[in-house]
Every structure is written in structure tokens, then in C-alpha cells.
Amino acid sequence: MVTTFREYVARRQLAEIARAIGKFAQGGVFNEMAAARRSFKHSMGKFEPQAVDKPIAILTAWRGVLLDPATGQSYPEAVRRRLNDEANELLKANIRRRGLSFYPVVGAGQEQDEDGNWTANREDSFIVQPVGKMDDDMFRNHIRELLFDPTDEQGKGHKGPFPHIQDAATVKLTSQPQAFLLTVPDGQSAVGPQSYTVERPIGDSAFPRTPLDDYFTQMKYGPRADPGMMDQHDQPDDVGNPPPGMGKPGAGLPGRRFTIKDKKP
Amino acid sequence: MSHRSKRGKSPRLKQLLAELAKDFGKTTRWRALCKEQNATTDADQIRLAEQVLAEPPLGTVAAGHAQWARLHGAQDRQAPPYKPTGF
Numbered sequence: 001m002v003t004t005f006r007e008y009v010a011r012r013q014l015a016e017i018a019r020a021i022g023k024f025a026q027g028g029v030f031n032e033m034a035a036a037r038r039s040f041k042h043s044m045g046k047f048e049p050q051a052v053d054k055p056i057a058i059l060t061a062w063r064g065v066l067l068d069p070a071t072g073q074s075y076p077e078a079v080r081r082r083l084n085d086e087a088n089e090l091l092k093a094n095i096r097r098r099g100l101s102f103y104p105v106v107g108a109g110q111e112q113d114e115d116g117n118w119t120a121n122r123e124d125s126f127i128v129q130p131v132g133k134m135d136d137d138m139f140r141n142h143i144r145e146l147l148f149d150p151t152d153e154q155g156k157g158h159k160g161p162f163p164h165i166q167d168a169a170t171v172k173l174t175s176q177p178q179a180f181l182l183t184v185p186d187g188q189s190a191v192g193p194q195s196y197t198v199e200r201p202i203g204d205s206a207f208p209r210t211p212l213d214d215y216f217t218q219m220k221y222g223p224r225a226d227p228g229m230m231d232q233h234d235q236p237d238d239v240g241n242p243p244p245g246m247g248k249p250g251a252g253l254p255g256r257r258f259t260i261k262d263k264k265p
Numbered sequence: 266m267s268h269r270s271k272r273g274k275s276p277r278l279k280q281l282l283a284e285l286a287k288d289f290g291k292t293t294r295w296r297a298l299c300k301e302q303n304a305t306t307d308a309d310q311i312r313l314a315e316q317v318l319a320e321p322p323l324g325t326v327a328a329g330h331a332q333w334a335r336l337h338g339a340q341d342r343q344a345p346p347y348k349p350t351g352f
Contacts, residue, residue, distance in 0.1 A: 059327070064290075109326040121326050140344065168325065181331045183327075196347070214333060215330040
């Protein structure tokens with residue numbers, strides 16, 4: 001009964017948000033994105049088919065390592081998250097200005113070292129799509145510009161929380177079934193948006209994440225992850241989880257997860 | 266090149282690998298370079314570990330994923346030339 005009431009309230013709130021935003025939207029795209037921000041199937045479904053009707057990308061202004069220029073040492077984790085959040089706020093404004101829509105997700109990866117120890121990395125990210133019609137080339141060029149200048153500060157005097165250029169973003173286009181990482185050639189650093197010339201394929205479909213999948217996208221909102229999507233690396237205070245100890249439903253638990261990979265024959 | 270194949274590694278290589286593990290994505294990058302260059306001796310693996318350690322941090326999940334895809338044999342494509350969007 002309680003769950004049913006919560007679902008009702010969530011649906012009603014979502015409908016109100018969608019209605020308000022929809023007044024200003026073109027072609028119902030904001031409605032679609034508002035629904036997708038809580039819907040795992042909807043979000044995974046953007047990468048699932050071989051052919052998609054709109055280009056899509058996942059990107060962030062977060063950095064895994066942020067050094068304090070005064071000490072040369074890494075910032076404490078709370079400071080790192082705050083500075084990264086500030087950078088993401090500027091990225092959101094940069095995305096909006098271009099006529100693109102977005103909603104938040106969490107990008108995640110994990111790596112095992114030579115001693116068998118694991119390191120997990122989580123970062124607040126955005127799923128980005130055009131609001132109206134946009135061809136693949138134009139969309140790719142927007143993503144290149146967002147990667148090179150995520151906080152829209154170059155040539156305007158430094159205004160972001162830290163100067164940075166991003167290395168890569170996940171992209172899926174209407175003209176090809178393979179999603180790919182748009183990045184720079186090996187050993188090079190980006191000197192402009194033109195530097196992102198490499199498309200490295202990662203898969204032509206999307207599936208619920210299993211513990212065997214080291215890289216995945218996690219919902220920020222909506223129901224929490226099924227146990228089969230989680231593993232021993234999950235911690236309650238991971239980036240993207242509702243903070244533990246606040247009495248909120250799902251506190252300390254991650255959202256649902258999908259991974260982009262090839263559809264098996 | 267898995268973590269299970271650490272038998273016989275020199276102390277210097279073990280030390281470098283411990284350093285690599287502190288920076289997310291660098292161990293995978295080192296493995297990818299070793300695979301691509303068929304680096305099977307300690308000397309070659311040490312050289313590549315030193316090279317990766319000297320590089321800037323990978324920085325993001327996407328950059329780490331790009332190294333993971335490379336290690337697993339992804340074949341890169343060339344993107345079309347960039348044209349400014351005017352924004």
C-alpha cells in the first residue's frame with residue numbers, strides 16, 4: 001500500500017514536471033527526457049536498438065584526480081566532489097545554450113590491479129541529446145566542443161572551479177549501430193575540438209549490468225539497482241547514491257545500471 | 266597479462282605496478298600497451314610502466330573505458346573532420 005502510494009506520488013510529480021517543461025519544449029523532447037531520467041528501460045533503450053532515431057552522448061565535467069595547486073596534493077574527497085559538481089553546473093549551462101537537452105546519470109568503471117585489488121570510479125554525468133532535429137555531424141561537433149571546453153571558459157578568462165579538458169565521451173549516432181568512445185589519438189593531448197578524431201567502438205546494444213561488466217551507466221533517479229546489478233565494490237557513500245543516514249528511501253543504494261556492449265548472435 | 270601472472274616479476278616492476286594502481290585506468294593502459302607491443306620481458310614491461318606513469322592522469326571513467334576497449338581489441342575508426350558549430 002505504501003509502495004503504491006509512493007509510486008502514485010512519484011508519477012504525479014513526474015507528470016507535473018513534464019507538463020511544466022513541456023510548455024516550452026519543442027516536439028515533446030523535454031517530456032521524453034523528463035520521463036527517461038527516472039526510467040531505466042527508457043534510458044537503456046536509447047542505446048539498445050541497432051538504429052536510433054536521435055544521436056545521443058554521455059559526458060561529464062568531473063575529473064578523477066584534482067590537485068590542489070597550493071600543495072600539489074589531491075584535494076580531500078569532499079572538496080573534490082564539490083569542485084566537480086561546480087564544473088558540472090557550468091557544463092549544464094553549456095549544454096542548454098547549444099539547444100541540447102540532458103538529464104543526470106552516473107558513469108562508472110572499475111579496474112583490477114596486478115595484485116588482484118579493485119579500484120572503482122564513479123562520476124556524475126549527463127545523457128545528452130538534441131532538442132530538435134540535428135544531424136550526426138553537427139551533434140558530434142557539439143560533443144567535441146563540450147569535451148574541449150566543458151565549462152565554457154576558454155578565451156573568456158578562467159571562471160570555472162579548475163581548468164580542464166575532457167578526454168572522451170560515449171556517443172551513439174543514427175548512422176551507425178556501434179556506440180563508441182570519441183577521444184584523441186593515443187599519446188596526444190587535445191589542442192582544440194578538432195583533436196577528437198578517434199571513434200573506438202564499445203558495442204551495438206545495451207543490457208542490464210552484471211558484475212562481469214566493468215564499465216556501466218547508472219540511473220541517478222528512479223528505483224534502486226537489482227542485486228544482480230551490484231557487486232562487492234559498492235559502497236553506501238558512492239557518488240550518485242542518496243546519502244546514507246538521511247532517512248530517504250534507497251539511501252546508500254545505487255540506481256539501476258546498464259552496460260553498452262555487442263549483442264550476442 | 267592478468268593479475269595472476271605476477272610470478273617472477275622483478276621488485277622494480279612490482280613497485281611500478283603498485284604506483285600505476287593508484288591512478289584509475291593506468292593499469293589497464295599498461296596492459297593494453299604490453300599486449301600491443303608484445304612486451305613479455307620485465308625490461309619491456311618496466312619501460313612501458315614508466316611511460317604510463319609519466320603521462321597525465323586519465324582523469325575520467327570514459328578515458329578508462331577507452332583503454333579497456335583498446336585492451337579488448339576495439340578497432341578504431343577515423344571521425345569525419347571537425348567543423349565549428351558556431352556556439
